[in-house]
Amino acid sequence: MKITRVSYERLDLALSVPYTIAYEKIDATTNFILKLETDGNLVGYGCSVPDAEVTHETPKEVKNALDTIIVPYLKNKDPFTFALILSELRTLLGKKSSCLAMVDLALYDLLSKKAQVPLYKFLGGYRSSIPTSITIGILNMEETVLQAYEYTAMGFSILKIKGGLNLEEDIAKMIRLHKDFPGVRFRFDGNQGYTVQESIAFVKATSAIGIEIFEQPTKHESDEHLGEVTGQVDIPVMADESLKTLTDAFRLAQNERVDMVNIKLQKVGGILTANHISSVAKAANLEAMVGCIDECGLGISAGMHFALSRPNIVYADLDGHLDLIDDPFKNIFRLEKGVLFPSATYGLGYSE
Incomplete structure (x- = not known):
């Protein structure tokens, strides 16, 4: 199984009930959805949720990482080599934890779909x-x-x-x-x-x-x-x-x-x-x-x-x-x- 196409979508989602915590008020969130298509017709999905306080990322930084690192890197990769993929991406992405999580989730989604079981x-x-x-x-x-x-x-x-x-x-x-x-x-x-x-x-x-x-x-x-x-x-x-x-x-x-x-x-x-x-x-x-x-x-x-x-x-x-x-x-x-x-x-x- 190889990844043949990598794409993503940005979701800007409002909260129906904004809330306050000790260091900020929150009324919306940005999620990026990664889509990995394979030659075996399986598709894996993962998400990134950049947060300035929690993940120390901005939406702009996640989009840039997707365009310049994640999308080109993942093409033609074998999802079963997920440990190697994630290790190399960790080095390339630095401390962008939600970016790495997005790829991690999409790979695990693919593998469990290949095994025909829920994750x-x-x-x-x-x-x-x-x-x-x-x-x-x-x-x-x-x-x-x-x-x-x-x-x-x-x-x-x-x-x-x-x-x-x-x-x-x-x-x-x-x-x-x-x-x-x-x-x-x-x-x-x-x-x-x-x-x-x-x-x-x-x-x-x-x-x-x-x-x-x-x-x-x-x-x-x-x-x-x-x-x-x-x-x-x-x-x-x-x-x-x-x-x-x-x-x-x-x-x-x-x-x-x-x-x-x-x-x-x-x-x-x-x-x-x-x-x-x-x-x-x-x-x-x-x-x-x-x-x-x-x-x-x-x-x-x-x-x-x-x-x-x-x-x-x-x-x-x-x-x-x-x-x-x-x-x-x-x-x-x-x-x-x-x-x-x-x-x-x-x-x-x-x-x-």
């Missing part, structure tokens, strides 16, 4: 469904509660609350949410907004709630601060922005800075590297979650398939597609009452 089975097929949290951005108290009512009415039983701008408001919100929704599981994302002291104060003030994950409360530049929080609180602390590479995973594990890691395919460069990070986490007895950014359904499907394949990935935060307007990939998997289910279609679940 999660090709990768290991450990489970066939996984519950996901749904995220509430930084809103005032009443808007937060209203959104929580809407999401729980849709069947979601896990809510991730964004914070990090105002400690007292964050504490008050969590206490109110726990009171109004006693059966809901809560996760809290500080989005690097807290100091070590504020992080500890937050956990103490919300101890009765049973928050199951405390995500990246301090700045990613300081592993030591994250480690200080981990050592002084009794709920799991998870690295997100602090984890971008396999080296990051090893360093965080070796120095016991966190209890959990958030693996985002766009951030780490795709499934091949994500598998390595998952193995490091497992060896260090760290729990793992698969997360996302503002990805269309194709990217969310990739995260879901990866999560379903790994025994040590028991958490998912794969809701980035839900507010996208005109997402062409919204129906390639099922979401029922907060639980994600893959389709029986081969690969990532999409074909034209």
Whole structure:
């Protein structure tokens, strides 16, 4: 099997509900869709989601990488040599992680289609469904509660609350949410907004709630601060922005800075590297979650398939597609009452 044609499409997608996190307000996202056609009539798809904060890429940089590196490089390549392809592209692309992820996903889509199985089975097929949290951005108290009512009415039983701008408001919100929704599981994302002291104060003030994950409360530049929080609180602390590479995973594990890691395919460069990070986490007895950014359904499907394949990935935060307007990939998997289910279609679940 050889790649005979390489093309791509840019999708500029507005969000039906813009949201705020500790360092920015978001109302739209750009996704690039890579299409790999082969001499065996199979077609593979992958996506790139450039994000200035998460992947350190702009849409202009991704387009330039596609035109000057990715498209000409991939022509006539054998998808079964994916490890070599991704290794060489990593060198050519530098730190453009979503560009590498786009190619990685398209190659895995092709290989699992060739094997005539959904991607999660090709990768290991450990489970066939996984519950996901749904995220509430930084809103005032009443808007937060209203959104929580809407999401729980849709069947979601896990809510991730964004914070990090105002400690007292964050504490008050969590206490109110726990009171109004006693059966809901809560996760809290500080989005690097807290100091070590504020992080500890937050956990103490919300101890009765049973928050199951405390995500990246301090700045990613300081592993030591994250480690200080981990050592002084009794709920799991998870690295997100602090984890971008396999080296990051090893360093965080070796120095016991966190209890959990958030693996985002766009951030780490795709499934091949994500598998390595998952193995490091497992060896260090760290729990793992698969997360996302503002990805269309194709990217969310990739995260879901990866999560379903790994025994040590028991958490998912794969809701980035839900507010996208005109997402062409919204129906390639099922979401029922907060639980994600893959389709029986081969690969990532999409074909034209």
